Amino acid sequence: MKYLARRAIRAFALLIAVSVLCFLFTEMAPGSFFDEMRLNPQISPETISNLRSRYGLDQPLVERYGHWLLAVAHGDLGYSIAYNAPVAPLLWTRALNTLLLTTTAMVLTWLIGVPLGVWTATWRGKWLDRIVETGNSLLISIPEIVIALGLLAWAVRSRAVPIGGMISLSHDDLSGWGKLRDVLQHLLLPTAILVLAGVSIVVRHVRASVGEVLDAPFVRAGRGLGIGQVRLLFRHVLPVAASPGITLFGFSIASLLSGSLLVEVTTGWPGLGPLLLEATFARDLYLVIGGIIFSAVFLLAGNFIADLLLMASDPRIRTGGVNAE
Amino acid sequence: MRNKRRIRYLLVALAVSHLVVVFAGFIAPCDAKQQDRSLPYAPPTRMHFVGASGFHFRPFVFASLADADGYREDRTREYPVHFFVKGSSYAVFGMIKSDVHLFGVDAPARFMLLGADAFGRDEFSRLLWGGQISLAAGLLATLITLTTAAVIGTVSGFHGGWVDEALMGVSELFLSLPWLYFLLGVRAFLPLHVSPTGTFFLLIGVIGLIGWARPARLVRGVVLSARNRNYVSAARGFGASDLYLLRTHILPATFSVLLTQAAMLVPLYVAAEATLSFFGLGVSEPVPSWGNMLAALQHYSVLVSYDWLLAPAAALVVTSVMYGMLADALDS
Amino acid sequence: MNKDPANSRSPLLRVCELSKSYRRRGSPWQRGHVIEAASHVTFEIFAGETLALVGMSGSGKSTVARCVSRLERPDAGEIWLNQTDIAQLESSDLAPSRQRCQMVFQDAATSINPRFTAGEVIEEPMLIQQEGSQRERRQRAQGLMSEVGLSPDSADRLAMEFSGGQQQRLAIARALALKPSVLILDEALSGLDLSTEAQIANLLLDLQSAHALAYLLISHDLALVARVSDTIAVMANGKIVEQGPTTQVIGHPTAPETRALLGATESARVGLAAAMGMTP
Numbered sequence: 001m002k003y004l005a006r007r008a009i010r011a012f013a014l015l016i017a018v019s020v021l022c023f024l025f026t027e028m029a030p031g032s033f034f035d036e037m038r039l040n041p042q043i044s045p046e047t048i049s050n051l052r053s054r055y056g057l058d059q060p061l062v063e064r065y066g067h068w069l070l071a072v073a074h075g076d077l078g079y080s081i082a083y084n085a086p087v088a089p090l091l092w093t094r095a096l097n098t099l100l101l102t103t104t105a106m107v108l109t110w111l112i113g114v115p116l117g118v119w120t121a122t123w124r125g126k127w128l129d130r131i132v133e134t135g136n137s138l139l140i141s142i143p144e145i146v147i148a149l150g151l152l153a154w155a156v157r158s159r160a161v162p163i164g165g166m167i168s169l170s171h172d173d174l175s176g177w178g179k180l181r182d183v184l185q186h187l188l189l190p191t192a193i194l195v196l197a198g199v200s201i202v203v204r205h206v207r208a209s210v211g212e213v214l215d216a217p218f219v220r221a222g223r224g225l226g227i228g229q230v231r232l233l234f235r236h237v238l239p240v241a242a243s244p245g246i247t248l249f250g251f252s253i254a255s256l257l258s259g260s261l262l263v264e265v266t267t268g269w270p271g272l273g274p275l276l277l278e279a280t281f282a283r284d285l286y287l288v289i290g291g292i293i294f295s296a297v298f299l300l301a302g303n304f305i306a307d308l309l310l311m312a313s314d315p316r317i318r319t320g321g322v323n324a325e
Numbered sequence: 326m327r328n329k330r331r332i333r334y335l336l337v338a339l340a341v342s343h344l345v346v347v348f349a350g351f352i353a354p355c356d357a358k359q360q361d362r363s364l365p366y367a368p369p370t371r372m373h374f375v376g377a378s379g380f381h382f383r384p385f386v387f388a389s390l391a392d393a394d395g396y397r398e399d400r401t402r403e404y405p406v407h408f409f410v411k412g413s414s415y416a417v418f419g420m421i422k423s424d425v426h427l428f429g430v431d432a433p434a435r436f437m438l439l440g441a442d443a444f445g446r447d448e449f450s451r452l453l454w455g456g457q458i459s460l461a462a463g464l465l466a467t468l469i470t471l472t473t474a475a476v477i478g479t480v481s482g483f484h485g486g487w488v489d490e491a492l493m494g495v496s497e498l499f500l501s502l503p504w505l506y507f508l509l510g511v512r513a514f515l516p517l518h519v520s521p522t523g524t525f526f527l528l529i530g531v532i533g534l535i536g537w538a539r540p541a542r543l544v545r546g547v548v549l550s551a552r553n554r555n556y557v558s559a560a561r562g563f564g565a566s567d568l569y570l571l572r573t574h575i576l577p578a579t580f581s582v583l584l585t586q587a588a589m590l591v592p593l594y595v596a597a598e599a600t601l602s603f604f605g606l607g608v609s610e611p612v613p614s615w616g617n618m619l620a621a622l623q624h625y626s627v628l629v630s631y632d633w634l635l636a637p638a639a640a641l642v643v644t645s646v647m648y649g650m651l652a653d654a655l656d657s
Numbered sequence: 658m659n660k661d662p663a664n665s666r667s668p669l670l671r672v673c674e675l676s677k678s679y680r681r682r683g684s685p686w687q688r689g690h691v692i693e694a695a696s697h698v699t700f701e702i703f704a705g706e707t708l709a710l711v712g713m714s715g716s717g718k719s720t721v722a723r724c725v726s727r728l729e730r731p732d733a734g735e736i737w738l739n740q741t742d743i744a745q746l747e748s749s750d751l752a753p754s755r756q757r758c759q760m761v762f763q764d765a766a767t768s769i770n771p772r773f774t775a776g777e778v779i780e781e782p783m784l785i786q787q788e789g790s791q792r793e794r795r796q797r798a799q800g801l802m803s804e805v806g807l808s809p810d811s812a813d814r815l816a817m818e819f820s821g822g823q824q825q826r827l828a829i830a831r832a833l834a835l836k837p838s839v840l841i842l843d844e845a846l847s848g849l850d851l852s853t854e855a856q857i858a859n860l861l862l863d864l865q866s867a868h869a870l871a872y873l874l875i876s877h878d879l880a881l882v883a884r885v886s887d888t889i890a891v892m893a894n895g896k897i898v899e900q901g902p903t904t905q906v907i908g909h910p911t912a913p914e915t916r917a918l919l920g921a922t923e924s925a926r927v928g929l930a931a932a933m934g935m936t937p
Contacts, residue, residue, distance in 0.1 A: 258503030
């Protein structure tokens with residue numbers, strides 16, 4: 001329990017630190033942000049003065065931070081000049097799209113990666129294992145952008161899967177099931193890219209940790225006692241090998257919002273990535289910072305969940321043993 | 326040991342490939358910026374050995390002529406490939422000037438090993454020149470990251486106490502930031518139109534300063550365990566100063582960690598530069614980099630029709646695989 | 658055990674009321690508490706003499722060793738090393754005393770930097786104290802190597818190529834480099850096989866008589882202690898519970914902790930005493 005409380009406080013402190021960083025970003029923007037808004041004929045002077053007073057630009061720094069923090073806590077993440085709309089709703093819809101993509105990819109990655117990792121770990125030493133290991137190392141080395149372009153090239157040539165965007169032009173005319181199928185079809189390519197890029201890391205980690213445990217004395221003792229291979233694997237090896245995997249899983253959760261930027265931009269998936277990229281070009285500061293806050297919150301939440309999972313699975317941490325922090 | 330030999334071979338291979346890139350000016354037949362608007366998307370020039378007068382060892386090429394549906398070879402004249410030709414001038418490391426190129430053909434034919442891009446620029450030459458930018462970005466950013474990590478990790482591990490807690494807290498903060506988004510954020514509030522040199526240094530500065538957290542923790546771990554070793558206590562017993570301890574006993578222990586981290590970070594950072602340039606946030610035209618060369622492929626029609634433009638992707642893979650193998654070998 | 662009966666000079670090492678405690682850091686959930694690792698420890702060692710500090714793990718022996726060698730600063734008490742009380746000196750003032758008292762650690766492998774050559778290991782203290790030229794240091798190092806039973810020609814071999822016993826010899830040679838008068842042997846003979854242990858013990862005894870050194874021997878091995886030391890101090894919970902000449906402490910232990918250390922059964926104690934050639 002103490003461990004949990006400590007981790008929670010840590011996560012909270014980090015959140016505050018990230019928020020301070022983001023706040024300082026907004027403050028440090030060269031030239032008044034509002035000067036740029038003023039130049040935009042679409043925004044009326046009243047809106048500008050409203051926003052100015054709302055953001056209290058004439059108050060001391062700490063007070064401004066307080067106001068900003070309060071606003072953020074209430075879901076008000078500022079105003080986007082490029083879209084001429086408040087930031088938070090913009091981010092939400094896009095974030096949900098991103099989550100759809102990344103969650104699907106993550107589930108698939110782990111569903112494929114873990115069994116593959118465990119299975120190949122049991123082959124250790126055989127020549128098949130060498131091939132898998134070399135192949136996996138190769139796959140890990142290939143940069144994500146190459147995987148993306150490669151799969152994209154294949155997809156465009158073979159016309160096997162629809163490319164670009166989340167829905168086709170005729171989406172609204174489709175039936176309920178048709179709409180679902182449409183989205184799923186568009187999901188295929190970006191998911192495939194993410195899975196290919198991520199599965200190799202999962203396989204490597206799982207293989208390494210399971211392999212390590214397989215060599216442990218208590219496993220050899222179990223084998224000596226005559227415990228069958230399968231029972232040994234599931235009841236004795238996997239629970240122990242799980243810990244580093246859970247940490248990795250935590251990382252996966254943590255990057256649910258931020259890990260798919262490249263894929264979204266190249267395949268045209270309407271997620272957080274393309275939005276923030278445009279925002280960067282448009283120097284739409286509040287949008288970019290809103291995006292950072294969103295994904296940072298996710299990251300911290302993901303790490304915290306990972307801590308929870310780790311605590312639940314590893315009794316050594318619960319009892320404050322050697323491996324506890 | 327087999328591993329040591331492997332590391333040696335890999336280092337040689339890496340050195341050779343980096344040298345090729347350093348001497349891009351010499352090896353590349355054309356200037357990276359030289360356009361030829363009459364040859365957009367020209368396919369790779371083919372080398373021939375059998376001509377009108379039979380077989381000769383010296384290969385030759387034909388000029389390319391635009392056609393109704395692509396290009397064809399103009400067989401009216403053979404252009405032999407000459408070696409050590411005079412061509413456009415260049416400077417190695419910006420200092421040694423020359424205008425000798427390894428190979429080339431007489432005008433108006435062009436020997437384009439990997440075809441041409443949208444503006445008729447020789448893809449092969451751009452690949453080599455772009456490699457300078459991309460590899461330099463990776464190496465320099467790695468240098469920045471590892472220097473920062475070494476300093477912070479050593480101070481943290483050696484000093485301990487509140488300094489250690491503070492620095493590790495900051496490192497955890499950096500680990501919590503979604504780095505790509507953070508990069509965008511920093512890029513967003515800096516002026517958009519910086520000169521190519523400016524963007525380059527901006528890029529490596531930002532990439533380098535974001536990634537120090539994990540290596541710093543590793544360095545800190547090594548320093549902590551070295552600090553508690555009895556040979557350090559013994560040296561203290563001889564009256565050694567902290568500086569001596571750091572210099573002689575503790576820092577040398579960090580070298581292997583730093584080296585392995587370097588082998589892991591360089592390909593990561595080269596890919597990061599490529600990604601950012603691909604988005605248009607990195608090195609900008611007309612300076613080539615593997616990333617902005619790949620940006621042309623964002624149009625699906627280009628992606629499908631002109632295979633040779635994927636060359637930078639292949640270069641990225643080769644670089645990453647070589648460094649990856651080095652990292653694996655160093656790890657064991 | 659070479660005790661010069663006419664040695665009525667002052668002790669080479671005198672420790673008075675040495676105390677050191679550690680505070681276990683508290684947190685919002687748990688109050689920190691204080692561990693008294695050593696309290697009111699007092700003893701003295703003369704030239705050519707060995708005092709053994711024995712006790713169970715956690716009795717405070719290592720703390721005393723670290724305080725005497727000033728790897729840590731004691732909270733209270735005096736440590737007299739050749740007319741200087743080094744207990745509360747600042748690090749900058751410790752330099753001259755450093756060479757008088759040196760420590761040999763338990764595990765030679767971790768007390769020597771594996772990247773160093775044998776010569777570099779022994780020369781290091783002289784290098785740090787900037788004594789002599791490089792050639793002089795090298796010559797002295799080689800001399801020390803032969804003195805501890807190692808071949809001077811192997812000075813350029815990497816330290817980690819030596820065996821465990823040889824590495825401990827290196828550590829001893831290194832400890833002697835600055836010509837100390839007091840050596841602290843912190844479990845220096847533990848972890849060695851019996852024959853190596855015997856060889857090193859004999860080496861140490863020879864060196865002691867050759868250089869009139871005072872030894873503070875930290876150990877939990879009573880058989881060894883019985884053989885090599887002149888005086889024994891038994892520690893428990895940070896305090897010395899019994900102190901006296903070896904024959905007396907082993908033959909007629911008074912403190913319960915001493916008895917416990919000597920073995921539960923009376924016959925074990927009798928056997929040990931008999932092995933030492935004493936009548937029970």
